[in-house]
Amino acid sequence: xxxxxxxxxxxxxxxxxxxxxxxxxxxxGYPSLFWYVQYPGEGLQLLLKxxxxxxxxxxxxxxxxxxxxxxxxxxxxxxxxxxDSAVYFCALSDRAAGNKLTFGGGTRVLVKP
Amino acid sequence: NAGVTQTPKFQVLKxxxxxxxxxxxxxxxxxxxxxxxxxxxxxxxxxxxxSEGTTDKGEVPNGYNVSRLNKREFSLRLESAAPxxxxxxxxxxxxxxAGSYNEQFFGPGTRLTVL
Numbered sequence: 001x002x003x004x005x006x007x008x009x010x011x012x013x014x015x016x017x018x019x020x021x022x023x024x025x026x027x028x029g030y031p032s033l034f035w036y037v038q039y040p041g042e043g044l045q046l047l048l049k050x051x052x053x054x055x056x057x058x059x060x061x062x063x064x065x066x067x068x069x070x071x072x073x074x075x076x077x078x079x080x081x082x083x084d085s086a087v088y089f090c091a092l093s094d095r096a097a098g099n100k101l102t103f104g105g106g107t108r109v110l111v112k113p
Numbered sequence: 114n115a116g117v118t119q120t121p122k123f124q125v126l127k128x129x130x131x132x133x134x135x136x137x138x139x140x141x142x143x144x145x146x147x148x149x150x151x152x153x154x155x156x157x158x159x160x161x162x163x164s165e166g167t168t169d170k171g172e173v174p175n176g177y178n179v180s181r182l183n184k185r186e187f188s189l190r191l192e193s194a195a196p197x198x199x200x201x202x203x204x205x206x207x208x209x210x211a212g213s214y215n216e217q218f219f220g221p222g223t224r225l226t227v228l
Contacts, residue, residue, distance in 0.1 A: 008153070034216075043117070043203055043219035044156070089155060099210050100146075100171070101217060103155035 002027045006090045006104035013080055013111050021075040021088055021107045023064075029096025033057075033066055033073040036089040038106075044089060047075075080111045114139050117220035119204050125226045126194045134189040134223050136204030144210045145187035146171075146217065147179060149200040156203065162187055163210040194227045201225070 006023045013019060025031065032051045036044040048057030053068035062077045073090060090104040117138045126132055138145065143164045148156040158171030162181040176198060178190045187206075191198060201224050205217040 004155075036219075041221075043221045044205075045219070046216055049216065100158060100161065101156075103157075105153050105155045 002031070002092060002094050002102045004090050004092055004102055004104035006088075006107055008105070009087075009108035011107060011109045013109070015082055015111055015113050016079045017111075019075075019077045019080045019084070019109065021090075021109070023073045023075065023090035023104060025071050025073065025090070025092050027071075027092055027094045027096070029094045031092040031094040033064070034091040034093070034101070035062070035064055035073070035075050036091060036103075038087040038089065040086070047088070080109075082111050082113055085109060085111045116140065117204055117206055117218055119202075119220040119223050121223060122221070123224050125228065126191075127228050128195060130194050131190065131192050132194065132225075133191075134202055134204075134225075135186070136188065136220060137186045138204075138206040138218070139185065140206060140208075140218065141184070142206035142208050142218075143184070144207045145181065146205040146207075147177070147187070147189045148203045148205065149173065149198075150203060150222070151200050159189065159202075161210075191225075194225075196227045199225060199227045 004025045034049045035047040037047045048059040050057040050066035056065045064075045087106045089106045120135045146161040147159040160179040162168045165184045204220040207217045
């Protein structure tokens with residue numbers, strides 16, 4: 001079945017540091033890929049998405065590129081802020097598996113001033 | 114628009130008690146979902162409803178039942194709670210299940226503790 005693997009946290013950074021969170025996937029079909037973010041005490045929010053190979057999703061300074069050859073969708077941000085402290089989830093939606101979302105385990109990011 | 118709302122926010126149960134978690138969305142979405150979130154395991158799908166009048170099992174349905182009351186509301190019931198069901202429960206909705214991608218909108222969650 002489909003699966004998503006992302007790096008375990010927590011990741012602790014200083015403000016203005018560069019952030020990378022690795023995400024790789026396995027899928028039966030040709031999935032769409034997502035990054036969701038969960039701020040403390042809240043539900044998940046869609047951060048960005050990509051629906052085909054080489055697409056780059058971007059939002060709020062975050063970027064991720066759909067790499068079909070390496071089955072990866074790594075999340076990056078060039079200069080993090082304290083307000084970026086959250087849990088980040090990589091996910092896929094595979095039409096061959098009924099289009100339901102499959103999530104990775106989540107990566108907690110803590111940005112210190 | 115409120116988006117996806119869930120009640121209650123917190124609940125403590127004793128083993129064997131029953132309860133229903135309520136979820137409603139005001140986005141006129143066709144599909145709704147219930148997930149549980151456990152540390153290090155991401156979100157796992159319990160049940161989903163592709164459209165009004167249909168429900169299907171997800172990855173971890175044992176111990177739960179659901180009702181799609183109408184297009185807006187999708188409830189999750191624990192008939193006899195067990196400590197293993199201690200978790201944070203999220204409801205989500207999307208425009209539809211089919212299509213090129215499936216953007217889901219999430220509620221704020223219900224934190225359930227079973228003693």
